[in-house]
Amino acid sequence: MKKLNDFPFAHVLVLGLAKSGTAAAKVLLANGKKVRVNDRNATKEDEVVIQLQELGAEVIVGGHPIEVLDEIEIIVKNPGIPYDNPVIVEAERRNIPVITEIEIAYSLVEGPIIGITGSNGKTTTTTLITEMLEKSQQPVKVAGNIGIVAIDAAQSLEKEESLVLELSSFQLQGIDKFRPKIAVLLNIFEAHLDYHKTLDNYVQAKCNIFKQQTSDDYLVYNADDNIITDAVRHAKAALIPFSTKKKLENGAWIDEEYIYFKDDKVISRDEVVLVGEHNIENILAAIAAAKLDGATNEGIRKVLSIFSGVKHRLQYIDTINGRLFYNDSKATNMLATQKALSAFMQPTILLAGGLDRGNEFTDLLPYLSNVKAMVLFGQTKEKLEDLGHQAGIKTIEFAGNVEEAVKKAYAISNVDDVILLSPSCASWDQYRTFEERGDMFIQAVHKLV
Template sequence: MRKLKNFPYQHVLVLGLAKSGTAAAEALLKNGKTVRINDKKATKNDPEVIRLEEMGAEVVIGSHPIDVLDGIDILVKNPGISYENIIVDGAVQRGIPVITEIEIAAQLTDANIIGITGSNGKTTTTTLTAEMLTQSKQPVKVAGNIGIVATEVAQTINETDNLVLELSSFQLMGIQNFKPNIAVLLNIFEAHLDYHKTLENYKQAKFNIFKNQTSDDYLVYNANDESIIEAVKASYAIKIPFSVKEKVADGAWMDENSLYFQNEKIIDRLDIALLGEHNYENILASIAAAKLSGATNEGIQNVLSIFTGVKHRLQFVGKHKERMFYNDSKATNILATQKALSAFEKPVILLAGGLDRGNEFSELLPYLNRVKAMVLFGETAEKIKMLGEEAGISSICLTDNVQTAVQEAYNISEEKDIILLSPACASWDQYRTFEERGDMFIQAVHTLV
């Protein structure tokens, strides 16, 4: 059993079960903590509820009674639960610390932690970094926002291993002492304002990734992002910049021919398989994090020569009668769709739409020059239709969902067209996750083929 290193709290409330809450509760119980769990949607017959009660937890289900905070020293909340939640707000009012599960994970391991965050590119960078280390015969495990609970992994990983964590702003907002040995800060763009309320709050949550770092740690950061450049001035870590625009001798950079790390050539651009100019930032950040963790040039080259992307992120799904299908369901904001559209030179039929967060989508307008047609669905379909009309796109179809959108797109397509799912919206109006939405797209494409 792994012991918590620095956790001076005895009475813990875990708010929200799901995977992260369950893992955190189990780890706390194993460490002798008194654990109370509150989940509105859980039932007494749920296997995790039964198991946690057998382990000694008190489980309160069906509602959020404020008295669950009585006698509590600290609150561990599911990252997706808003700070406006009655229990979270109540904890703040009582002066009870509020953390997320990654704080627990970090207390359970002495492994080399590589923490990766940013508005876009987190999953690609996390995956690339881990693969580069694997190909370099460095032991590595991946967890965090990528879908694998960090606390579960932290209880099994060796101290000589590398733990690569994809970290969301939701997770980073709830930390006390958490710090990665290597922090990677990719970019900052306006996102998740329905949760954070202001851009400044969102930025500060992201910047938490380096707030506890010391002079023994590394901070890999985007030297082309002005808000990041200003923010990292406050960091005590060793700063490792990356840039797609200029040479940074102490970091990772590129010219028209090659990519480099600290003046050492790593790979020729022509040998990189990953699609999209925007991915060079992700690649440079990955190279820096991997090299700092012991990756070899050969290992990095092996990955970059064959890696074509992660599932749901500009994922090539298939080709049918000279039409190419791409799944970019992870494009849950406008910036991600901008980058997806920039990746193609051939005519694009864009499948888009989803949860309405109040965006007007005008930032997409300059990127619609290659879009020959739109197939739209979800709450934002009418809004994006108006934008398409403004861009002069004559073929715009509204449909029920992603599945029907595939058939509609194929019906209006021609040979050499790109049929691209890049919604620019979250999925929650119709699908539980962007993964579910992407899987529906893939299934529809395979049915069509």
């Protein structure tokens, strides 16, 4: 077990278990800290609760009593717990610091960190950077919001290895000393306001990624995003822009034929497999970060010539009898579906629907020009049907679930059609997760063969 660096607190409250809280508690206990764990949803019989107690933690379950703050010097908070939680409110009143697990992981890492954040495209960019470094024979591990706990990755990280971290605004709001060698800021759209309350709070959380950087570090940023270009004026790191709209002397950019880093032709656009204009931004950001950490053009080309997308994020599945199938189950909002629809010029059959959060879908209307048919499911199918009628789409069908939707879409499709799952809704009316929904789509496509 690695030793924590520069963590002077003796009595720590870990608020919320899950994977990150459990990992944080174990590291803190191994470093001789007095640890109290509080989780509202856990029970005394849970295996992880028993395990932490055996390791020496005090575990309080079933609620969040204010008394858990007694004698506490710092809180390590699960990123999903909002800051209006009564325990957090009282902690701030008592001037008790509140951090997330990312800050603990940072105390364990000796080598360079590449941190990636943004409203959209984090997972794709994180994956691209990691694979570009791997193909360039650079030592690297990946973790963070991508599903791998940063602390766990940090435990096995060698000094010469880079750690690539996907970071959410929830994680970044709870940092203090965290300082990536390379920070990547992709884009900022209005999101998660139920958590952050205001757009300014959300922007500030995202921009925490470069808060502790110095002139020895790099900040890769979207030069086409006005919110970001305004925010990075205050950054101390060396600024490395990327843009799909203009030539850059000191960043990643694109013309009609090639993708460049500075004045270096990295790859021909024709060699890139990944579809979607938004993914060009992700590719440019990934190239900039990977090149700064030692990636070669050969390694980058090896990745971009075969990489067709992260699972459930505009992921190419198969071509069956001339029909191209794409899984974009991660599209749980209209913005994501807009980006998916914009990726294709050919006739498209859209599979959409899901949890009804009270949204209307009129913002999708300008993006339906290539949609020849819709197959709809879930609570929002009638709303989406109305949208289809407004767009003049003549073929609109209902399905009981995603598997049935695939069969119906294939039955009404022609050669060269795209069959796209991009629900524009959360999955929880029918599926536990968007991953489960996407897996059903993939299985249904494979059954067509």
